[in-house]
Amino acid sequence: MSFLFPADSSDRAQTRDGRNVDEKLGALQGEGAHQDIRRARIDSAFPLPEAGRGEKTAPTLQGGATPDYYGQPLLKETVWTWMIPAYFFVGGLAGASSAFGGAVQLFGGGKLKRLERQLRWVGAAGDMASAALLIADLGRPARFLNMLRVFRPTSPMNVGTWILSGSGACNTVSALLASQERGPLKRIGDAASLGAGVLGVPLAGYTAVLLSNTAVPVWQHARRSLPLLFTASSVSCAGALMQLLPGHSPAERRAVRLFAAAGMLAELAAGVLLEREAHLASGSGLPAATDPVAKPLHHGASGALWKAAKVLTVGALALTVMPQRRRTTRFTAGALGLAAGLCTRFAIFHAGKKSARDPQASFQAQRAGMGAAELAEAPRSFRLLVLR
Amino acid sequence: MGDKGFFTDTTVCIGCKACEVACKEWNQLPDDGFHFTGMSYDNTGHLGASTWRHVAFVERPAPLQQQDSGLGNFSWLLHSDVCKHCERAGCLEACPTGAIVRTEFGSVYVQPDVCNGCGYCVSACPFGVIDRRADDGRAWKCTLCYDRLKDDQTPACAKACPTSSIQFGDLAELRERAQERVEKLHEGGVTDAYLYGESAASQPGTAGLHAFFLLVDKPEVYNLPPDPVVPTAKSKEAWRSMGLAGLGLAALAVGAALFGRAGGGA
Numbered sequence: 081m082s083f084l085f086p087a088d089s090s091d092r093a094q095t096r097d098g099r100n101v102d103e104k105l106g107a108l109q110g111e112g113a114h115q116d117i118r119r120a121r122i123d124s125a126f127p128l129p130e131a132g133r134g135e136k137t138a139p140t141l142q143g144g145a146t147p148d149y150y151g152q153p154l155l156k157e158t159v160w161t162w163m164i165p166a167y168f169f170v171g172g173l174a175g176a177s178s179a180f181g182g183a184v185q186l187f188g189g190g191k192l193k194r195l196e197r198q199l200r201w202v203g204a205a206g207d208m209a210s211a212a213l214l215i216a217d218l219g220r221p222a223r224f225l226n227m228l229r230v231f232r233p234t235s236p237m238n239v240g241t242w243i244l245s246g247s248g249a250c251n252t253v254s255a256l257l258a259s260q261e262r263g264p265l266k267r268i269g270d271a272a273s274l275g276a277g278v279l280g281v282p283l284a285g286y287t288a289v290l291l292s293n294t295a296v297p298v299w300q301h302a303r304r305s306l307p308l309l310f311t312a313s314s315v316s317c318a319g320a321l322m323q324l325l326p327g328h329s330p331a332e333r334r335a336v337r338l339f340a341a342a343g344m345l346a347e348l349a350a351g352v353l354l355e356r357e358a359h360l361a362s363g364s365g366l367p368a369a370t371d372p373v374a375k376p377l378h379h380g381a382s383g384a385l386w387k388a389a390k391v392l393t394v395g396a397l398a399l400t401v402m403p404q405r406r407r408t409t410r411f412t413a414g415a416l417g418l419a420a421g422l423c424t425r426f427a428i429f430h431a432g433k434k435s436a437r438d439p440q441a442s443f444q445a446q447r448a449g450m451g452a453a454e455l456a457e458a459p460r461s462f463r464l465l466v467l468r
Numbered sequence: 469m470g471d472k473g474f475f476t477d478t479t480v481c482i483g484c485k486a487c488e489v490a491c492k493e494w495n496q497l498p499d500d501g502f503h504f505t506g507m508s509y510d511n512t513g514h515l516g517a518s519t520w521r522h523v524a525f526v527e528r529p530a531p532l533q534q535q536d537s538g539l540g541n542f543s544w545l546l547h548s549d550v551c552k553h554c555e556r557a558g559c560l561e562a563c564p565t566g567a568i569v570r571t572e573f574g575s576v577y578v579q580p581d582v583c584n585g586c587g588y589c590v591s592a593c594p595f596g597v598i599d600r601r602a603d604d605g606r607a608w609k610c611t612l613c614y615d616r617l618k619d620d621q622t623p624a625c626a627k628a629c630p631t632s633s634i635q636f637g638d639l640a641e642l643r644e645r646a647q648e649r650v651e652k653l654h655e656g657g658v659t660d661a662y663l664y665g666e667s668a669a670s671q672p673g674t675a676g677l678h679a680f681f682l683l684v685d686k687p688e689v690y691n692l693p694p695d696p697v698v699p700t701a702k703s704k705e706a707w708r709s710m711g712l713a714g715l716g717l718a719a720l721a722v723g724a725a726l727f728g729r730a731g732g733g734a
Contacts, residue, residue, distance in 0.1 A: 098498030110496030111611045114580060115518060117498050118603040149524060149691035150507045152514060155596040159587040176717060183721035189729040219585015219605025223565075226584045230566035234700045237588045238564035277721075281714040289706040293699045294591040295558060300699060303706040311713035315720065335728025342720050436591070443688045451695030452673025455702065 146443045154439040155295055158432060160217060165429035167213040168287045169422050171244065172314030173321060174206025175283030178251055180318055180339060182277015185270060188335075195332040196273075197258045198325055202318070203276055204255035207248035214244075236290040243282050250276035285311035291432065297373045297442050298435035299428075301361035301450060302354050306428070309350035313424045315343030320396060320417025323410045333410075337400060340417060344397040347424070351390060362441070363448025372441040376431035385427035392420035471574030472617060473678035474550060474626065474634055475642040477649060478690070479661065481546040481633040483509060483523055488548075490628035491521040494613065514691075515549060517601035520610040521625050522549045524690055532684065533658045547690045548634055550625070551576070551597045551610035552665065553678035554698065559609075561700040562592035567607075574639065574678055575612035583607055594673070594696035612678075639678060643667065646682060653682075660684045664692060673697030 097117045101108060108114075148154075158164075181199030184192045215224045228245065232238040250272045257269025288310035292303030299306070319340025322328075328336065359374040369378040376382045399405070399413035435441050445451070491497070497518040505511050508525035515522045526545035535543045553575045560568045560576050567582035568589060578589075578598070585605040589598050598609040613623035621627075626636035635642060646663050653661040661684050663670065665677035673696050687694050 098500075099496055100499075101496060108496055110494060111613070111615055112495040112497035112518060112520075112608065115498060115601060115606075115608060116604040146694075147686060147688045149526065149689065150505075150510075152507075152691055153596065154691055154693060156590045156593065156599050158591045159600045159602075179717055180721045180724065183718070183725045184728075187722055187725040187729065191729050192725065195728075217587075219587065219600055219607075220583070223582075223584035226565040226567070226582055227586070229582075230564075232564060232566065234561040234703075235564045235588070236703065237562065237586060241564060281717055282710065284717055285710045285713050289703060289710050290588075292706040293562065293703045294588075295594040295596075295696075295699055296591055299591075300702065303702060304709050307706055307710035308713045311710070311717055315717055331728045331731060333728075334731045335724045338727050339720060339724040342724075346716070432591075436596075439688070439691065442594075442693055446693055446695040449695075451693070452671070452697035452701070453695055455672070455697070 146440065146447060148439045148443065152439065153437045154442050155436040157436045158294075158296070158429075159219075160429075162426075163213045163217040165425040166422075167210050167217075168310065168425040168429070169317065170206050170213065171210040171287060172284050172310060172425075173317045173421070174203050174210060174251070175247065175280040175285075176311075176314040176318035176343075177206065177321070178203035178247060178273075178276040178280030179284065180277075180280075180322075181254075182274045182280065184335065185273050185277075191329070191331045192335060194327055194329070195322065195335065198322065199318075200251065200255045200258045200273055200276075202321060203247070203280065204251040207244060207251050210244055211248060214241075236286060236293050240283075240286045240290060243279055243286060247276050247279040247283050250279060284314035291428065294432075295442070296432045296436045297361065297438075297445050298358055298376055299432045301373055301445060302358045305350055305353040305357045309347065309354050309424065309428075312343055312346035312350045313421045316340060316347050316393065316396070316417050317343075317421035319343050319400075320414040320421070323400070323414035323417070326407075340413070341397060341400045344393050344400060344417060344420075347393050347420070348390065348397070351386075351393075351424075361448070361450050362444045363450070364444055372438060372444050373435070375438075375441075376434040377427070380430075380434060382427050382430035382434055385423045385430060389420050389423035389427055392416050392423060396420055471639040471678060472612065472637065473553060473574070473639045473642060473680070474612075474623075474636055475646045475666075475680060475682070476548055476550070477633050477635065477646070477682045478545065478547045479653065479658070479682060479684060480631045481523070481548055482631055483525055483544075483546040484630060485512075485523050486628040486630060487521045487625035487634055488512060488519070488523060490624040491610075492519075494616070494624035495520065495611070515551070515597050515599070515609070517599040517604070517608040520550065520608075523547070524549055526685075526689055533660055534656065545685060545689065547681070547683070548625070548629075549690070549692075550679050551612075552595055552674070552680070553610075553612060555668065555675035555678065556698045556701070557674075558592040558594050558698045558700070559589035559598050559607075561698060562588045564588060571612075571614060571617075573612060573614070573617050575614065575617075576609075576678075577611055577614055578607055578609060580606055580608075592699050594693055594698065642680075646680070649682060653684075658684060671696065673701065 184196045227241040254273035260266035288306040291299040322336040359368045362373040368374045396416035508527040510525040524547040531541045532543040583606040626634040664681040665671040666680040668676040
C-alpha cells in the first residue's frame, strides 16, 4: 500500500488520519494514538450541533430563559441507533411472554397447553433477537462478552445483560423441551420455563431504569413512571402478539384477552402519569407543550410517535374488550397493540435525543431544584462491586 | 500518589488555545475537521471523543465587574473546559464492562482495550463530556494524561498554559490555592467570583470535582450545569418503581392463567 500513501507527503498523512505525524520521525504511542480513523473525511466524524453551524452566534443572555452558551447542547445525544428502542420492544415482549408462560404452566391446570408452548417459543425467539440487536449496536461488537466480565449493580445495563443472559438460557431450554410429555426432560423444561418466567418480570421493565439512569432530562425526571409504562407496554405487546397467533381454545382466548386488556389499560394510565411527571420537573409553570422538559412529548417526531402510541393503544384496547369477537377482530387488535408498543419505545427514545440537545431542559430543571437538590441527603458514596 | 487534579482559573485565561493544541499533540489525537462556527473565536464547539480540552469564548454585551473594554457593556469570558474527573462519576458508575476505572491519581480513566462501545457513559455524563467516536467505536475522554502522571510529569494542557489559568497539583493544595485566589478577587472588587465544584459541599451531586473551576458568572453561561447529579444517585426510585410494576405483572399473569382455566370449558 505504500505506493498509494507515500510517507514523505505530510499532506497525505493529514488526510489519512488527521494526526499529521510523520511516522519516520514520531512513534504513535499517545493515549489517543489508537483511535481508529476510518472516515475518508474527518469532518463527518465530528458533526457540530445545529447551533454550531452559524445559526446562533451570540450567547443567550439573562431575561426570560436562563442563559446558555450559544444554544449549544449541554449533554451529548445518545449514540444508540434504532436497534436499541427496537430491543426495548422485543426484549420487553419476550420478558412479559416468559412471565405469562411461567404463570400458565403453574396455574393453567393443563388447560392452556398450546398457549404455554407458544409463549415459550416467543420468549426464546425474543431473547435471541434481543441479544442480536444489542450486540449489533455496540461500537465494538466483537467485545460483547466484556459485559459479563463484572457484576456491577450501579449499572442497569450490566444488571440487564445478566438478566437477559439468564432468561435466554432458560427460554432456549424450555422451548426446546416444550414438546416433552413426560419424564425428566419435561421436568427440566418446566423448571427452565419457571426460571425464564421469574427473569422475565425484570426483563419486561428494567430498560426503563436503564434510560432513567442517565443525565437526559426527560428520561431522568420520568424515572418513577417510566418503569410502569415500559412494563405495561411489554404486557400489552405480549397479549397483542398472542391475539395474532392462531389455534387457541376458548379458555386460552379468555386468558390472553384479560392479560392484553389489563396491559393496555395500564399502558394508557402510565402514559398519563409520565406526562405529568415530566411536566412538573422543570418547575417552569408553563403549559406542557412549551415546558422545556416535557416539550419533546408534544412536538416533532417524538411528539407524533407519542400521540400515535396513545391512539393505537386505545384502538387495540377497544377491539380487545369488544364482545363476540371474530378472528379478524382479534387479529386487528393484536396488530394495533404491537404497533402501539413500538411507537411507545421509539417516542421515548426520540424524546430523549431531543431532550439532550436542549440545554434549557437541564438548566431550568436543575434551577427548579430537580438536580442534586432533589435528594434530601447528600448522595452516599459506595464502593463498586467489581469482580474480575 | 494522592489525588491529583486541575484548578482552572477562568479569570486569567486569555483564550490562546495552547491547552487544546498541547492536548491534541501529546495524546496524538486526530483533528476534528476545520469548521467555522460563527460563535466568537470558538471553532471547536464542544468536548468530544478526540477533543479533550475545549476553550469556550463568551463574547457578549453584558457588564462584568472590573472589566472595561471602553465599548459600553461589552465583555469577555474565557473558559478552558475539560473532563471533571468527578468524585462520583456518572460514566464510571454506568459503565457495564468495568472499562472505566478510578486510577491511583483519583482520575477517571477509560481503558481502550476493554471498552466495547455500548455508549451508556455518553448519556450518563451530566456534563456531556465523554463521547463515542463513530469510526473507532469506543468511548474516549481526557485521561488526565495518565501516561505523563506515571512519569511524574504535569499534564500537557497545564504544562502549556502560559498564564497558569490551568493549574495542576495535589487536590488538597489546589483547593487551598483556589480559595485564596477567590478571596483576593473579592478584595479587588470582583465579588462575583466563586469556585465551581471544588468540594462535596458545593456540589453534592458529584461529591466534588477533581477538575474544578473559578467562575465569575452563572455556570450556564459557560455551558456548565448549575446543579449536576450523578444519575445513579436517583436510580433507587426507578428500581422501586420497576419492582412495583413487576409485582403487578406477576399478579396479572397468575390472574389471567386462573381466569382462563376457570372458563371456556375446553
